[in-house]
Amino acid sequence: MLEPNQPPANDDLIRDSDELHFMEDVIEASRNVPVIVDFWAPWCGPCRTLGPALEAEVKRAGGKVKMVKINIDENQQIAAQLRIQSIPTVYAFADGKPVDGFQGALPPSAIREFIEKITGDDGGLAAAVEAAEEMLKEGAAADAAQTFAAILEEDPQNAAAYGGLVRAQLAAGNTDQAEALVKSVPEAIAGAPEIEAARAQIALARQAAEAGPLDELRAKVEKSPDDLQTRFDLAKALYAAGNAEEAVDELLEIFRRDRNWNDGAAKKQLMTIFDALPANDPLVKSGRRRLTSLIYA
Numbered sequence: 001m002l003e004p005n006q007p008p009a010n011d012d013l014i015r016d017s018d019e020l021h022f023m024e025d026v027i028e029a030s031r032n033v034p035v036i037v038d039f040w041a042p043w044c045g046p047c048r049t050l051g052p053a054l055e056a057e058v059k060r061a062g063g064k065v066k067m068v069k070i071n072i073d074e075n076q077q078i079a080a081q082l083r084i085q086s087i088p089t090v091y092a093f094a095d096g097k098p099v100d101g102f103q104g105a106l107p108p109s110a111i112r113e114f115i116e117k118i119t120g121d122d123g124g125l126a127a128a129v130e131a132a133e134e135m136l137k138e139g140a141a142a143d144a145a146q147t148f149a150a151i152l153e154e155d156p157q158n159a160a161a162y163g164g165l166v167r168a169q170l171a172a173g174n175t176d177q178a179e180a181l182v183k184s185v186p187e188a189i190a191g192a193p194e195i196e197a198a199r200a201q202i203a204l205a206r207q208a209a210e211a212g213p214l215d216e217l218r219a220k221v222e223k224s225p226d227d228l229q230t231r232f233d234l235a236k237a238l239y240a241a242g243n244a245e246e247a248v249d250e251l252l253e254i255f256r257r258d259r260n261w262n263d264g265a266a267k268k269q270l271m272t273i274f275d276a277l278p279a280n281d282p283l284v285k286s287g288r289r290r291l292t293s294l295i296y297a
Contacts, residue, residue: 014055014067019078025068030093034118035066039082039089041073046105047088054090057111064119089191092118097279100159101192113155125151129160136164141171157186163194167201175205193279200275208240221250228254228261235269244273248287256294267291 017025026035038054040047051069058067072079072087082091082098091101092114100118120126132147148165151158162185169178182198189195217234220227231250239247251273254266270291274284 012066013058013063015069017068017070019075022070022075022078026093027096029066029068031096033064033066034092034094034099035068036115036118037091037093038067038069039072039079039084039087039091040069041071041087043073044087050088050090050105050111053106053108053111057108057115060112061115061119065115083191083196085191090114094118098193100189100194102157102189103187103191110157114157117155117158125155125158125161129158129164132161132164132168136168136171139171141168144168145172157189159189159192159194162189163192163198166198170201170205175202175209178202178205197276197278200272203272204239204276207236211237211240214238214241226257228258228266232262232265232269235266239273244277245283248273248283252287252290252294255291259294 015025026037029035036054036058038047038051040051054067058065070078072084086103088105089101089103091098093099100114102114106114117125128147128151132144132151135141135144135147145165145168148161148168151161152165155161162181166178166181169175169181178198179202182195182202185195212233214234214237217230217237220230221234224230231254235247235250235254238244238250248270251266251270254261255270259267270287274287277284
C-alpha cells in the first residue's frame with residue numbers, strides 16, 4: 001500500500017476507469033498524489049490529440065501525478081455529476097477534490113504548465129495564490145486584487161487566481177467589474193470549479209443589493225410562517241448579512257413546506273449557495289445531506 005504522498009509506481013501512472021472505480025482511482029488516489037482525469041469519447045477528434053499529449057507529460061513528471069481516462073459515453077452519470085458539457089475536459093484532483101481544470105485540446109507547452117502547476121512546480125505561483133487569499137481574509141481586498149492580477153499576467157489560465165480576483169472585486173463592492181472578469185475568462189478554464197463558484201458568488205452579490213431589512217423580514221416570517229416569499233427574502237437577506245447557515249436553514253424550511261414553490265426556487269437558491277462556498281465547507285456537506293433527507297423523506 002502507498003504511504004501518503006508517496007509517488008506511484010511508473011506502471012500505475014495511467015489507467016482507464018469507470019463510475020464503479022472512480023472513488024478509488026480518483027478521489028482516494030488523489031490523497032496520495034494529484035490525479036488528472038481526462039473525459040473523452042471515441043468520436044471526439046480533439047480527444048485523440050489531447051490524450052497522448054497528456055500521457056506523455058504525465059510520464060515526464062516522473063510519478064508526481066497520475067492520469068485516469070473516463071469514456072463519457074460509457075460513464076454518463078459521473079460526467080453529469082461533474083457537469084461535463086463538452087469534451088475533451090480535464091480536471092485535476094488533489095486531496096479528494098477538484099482543484100483545477102480546462103476544456104479543449106492544448107499544446108504540449110500548456111499541458112506541461114498545467115501539470116507543473118498542480119504538482120507544485122509552478123515557480124511559486126501556488127504560494128502567491130495562497131498569499132493573496134490570506135490578504136483577502138484579512139480584509140485587504142485591494143492588495144489581494146493586485147496580487148491575483150500579477151499572477152494572471154504570468155499565468156493567464158490560472159483558475160484559482162481568476163476566482164480570487166473576482167472575490168476581491170466583490171469584497172470591494174465592484175460587482176460589475178467582477179462580472180466582466182468572469183465573462184473574460186479563457187475558454188479553457190471556463191468550466192473550472194473556481195469559475196463556477198465565482199459565477200455563483202456574483203449572483204448572490206446581485207441578490208444582496210436587493211435584500212430587504214433583516215429585522216422586518218424576521219418579524220414578518222414570525223407572524224406569517226407560511227408566507228414562503230417572505231421567508232425566501234429573509235434567506236437572501238441573511239446570506240447578504242454574512243449568515244449563510246441561517247440562510248440555508250430558511251431555504252430548507254421552504255423546501256420542507258413546499259418543494260415545488262415558485263418552480264423549485266428554494267432548491268435552486270441552495271445550489272447557488274453551495275456552489276459559491278468551498279466544496280469542503282462543513283455547511284455545504286451538512287446542507288446537502290439535509291436536502292437529500294428531505295428529498296427522500
